[in-house]
Amino acid sequence: MNRFEEFSNTYQILEKLGEGSGGVVYLAYHRRLQKEVVLKQIKSKGLSMADKRQEVDILKNLNHSFLPQVLDFLMMGDEVYTVMSYIPGKSLARLMREGARFSLGQLIRWGMQITSALNYLHSQRPPVIHGDIKPANIMLTPQGNICLIDFNISFFLDENAILGYTDGYSSPEQYIIALDSASERPIGNYRKIDEKADIYSVGATFYHLATGRRMRDYRDQIDYDLLVSRTSEAFAQIIAKAVEKDPNKRFNSAFEMFQAFQNVERKDGKYRALLKRQTAVRIALFACMAGFIVMGGLGIHTIRVERTDEYNDLVEKQEEYREAGDYEKQEETFEEASAILPSSLESYYQNACALYEQEAYQDCISFIEYDVEQNEKIDLMQPRMADLYYLEAESHMELENYENAVRTFDKLFQVGGFEEEYYRDYAIALAYNGESEKAQDALDEAVELGLTEDSVYYARGEIDRSLGELERAESDFQSCINISEDPEIKARAYVTLGDIYEEQGRDQDQRDILAEGHENLPVENQMILLQRLIQADMDLAERTGNSTYAAEAAALLQQVIEQGWDTYDTYDNLVVLHERMGNYQEAKNYLDQMVKKFGEDYNIYKRLAFLEIDYQETKSNAQRNYQTFAEYYQKAEKMYQEQLKNNDTDEEMQLLQNVYQQVAAGGWLN
């Protein structure tokens, strides 16, 4: 079977479609594939298909949605035909002739399709250059998509082939190379046709499609304003770039042009304005958030400062209440302050001072050991801890627990309390604990740290006293009193010297030295001294019967009340003193004050009962009436029995019971 017969067996020619650049174009029916195909003659002078196997395979393997499929190549004698799938529909050129106008959306969609197809062709190795892109070679399928037909196969197959041109669509380099290699126009020195020629043709084609005007030739410029008015600024920019005379100024690739079409909407002025607004809103929100974060930091800092200020104010109030003797309010303020800043020691220190001043030494020790040392929120290495340990040590000293006092001083020095006074009292504690050598060393350390002479005398006095050398101790304390200008040290010296006289049974000397201190010292330093002096006066009054001492004691007790140092015992002692002095009304007044200040208790009724007895005994038998006495006794007895479970027995109540029985037995209660 010859070729013609084989041709007839495979294809049935249906009609002639026209003339292409290489020759005739037929519409045929492929009997085996049972579909319509296009047979196109291509320029093949000197072309051997056998030599172009690779290129033929490339063409036959082309497969893209917007390209027709190359089915086969036919050699009919000297003629070469390509067999390609038939694309139904009309070309864009025909549609334009029929008056069709295209929307911008369509142009963008088709632009993406064409550049996608071109990108596919240009990506082949070697690249396939279409070379003849124009509206006539773009088919619009019934589905509304395009198909790019009629690419110049002979140009791909034959490197010696000259690529033709079409006015208004072909690139300048295509014109120059095709027409005149010695062009006078200064439009570049073109050496070859490449992908950029196709890009130019796409641009020129779409300019025609958009405006209805075709560029005359490669020298013509596009009407940019017209293009913008028909499409958009972004679209016009794409076309303008594609049809640049200089290939280097066009898109670098069909893919780049595809991306430009893809993003054209995003280049729209309104879209860009929206992007700007949205970016501005986001930046503003971030800036506001940053501002609020800064404000939050400032707020937290301010809260801390306010809390610290509030805390410091409360600590100041604690100190004021303490100085005024209002220990109840002091404690309330302590609770408030420690709740605000539980890790700060200042409020704890004030509370410990208050307990020490009230002579609640065991409470002071417990408070420091449990509420402070075992408090997880407190850093025990704070400098104020030394002062707290000092109070604890002094409390141990007052309770004569010298071993604990020494241990506490050791803790004090661990937190760095290197004060000369601390070493002084440490020396005293060591001395009372029987460690006289260490005591001397500590005192020497204190002197090196700058301990003043009066303090040295005081410390030596305590050390001598602890060693039982009372005469030397007396001399040391006297020297301290003589040279010291520190009222606190002086007060301690007076009190301790008085204690020495008391131990020696020298009650008159005790009273005299304490009275001297009372005259010489400021009243705020006399709290303990006054207590000792009052007791000394009361003891002397009892021993000697001299009412001068009782009167002095009463006056001193009144001073204690005026200073705000009064306790229950202050009033109780005043009642006893006035009773002894026969001032029954004065005594009763003080008992009334006790009821108002401290509430009723058996002791008050006991005192009233004794007062009543003494008062009745000033009268003649006929005038005596012990009914009131009986009433007071019964009240006292009832209250006494109620509280007896948890308290010690009171010898005075025993005495009062005896008196009552005597009165009752004497028939005075009938």
Next chain:
Amino acid sequence: MTAGWILTIISALGIIGCLAALIATIKIFPRQRRELLEEIEEEWEGKR
């Protein structure tokens, strides 16, 4: 209510508000862009 607390509360509310607004933009802004693109496309379809 001290100045410190007022500042802190306002800043907390402000931070929450800004965060909420930023989270809202994750949904709102793409929708706005999409709607505008559709509007532009329709406009271009009408441009013949």
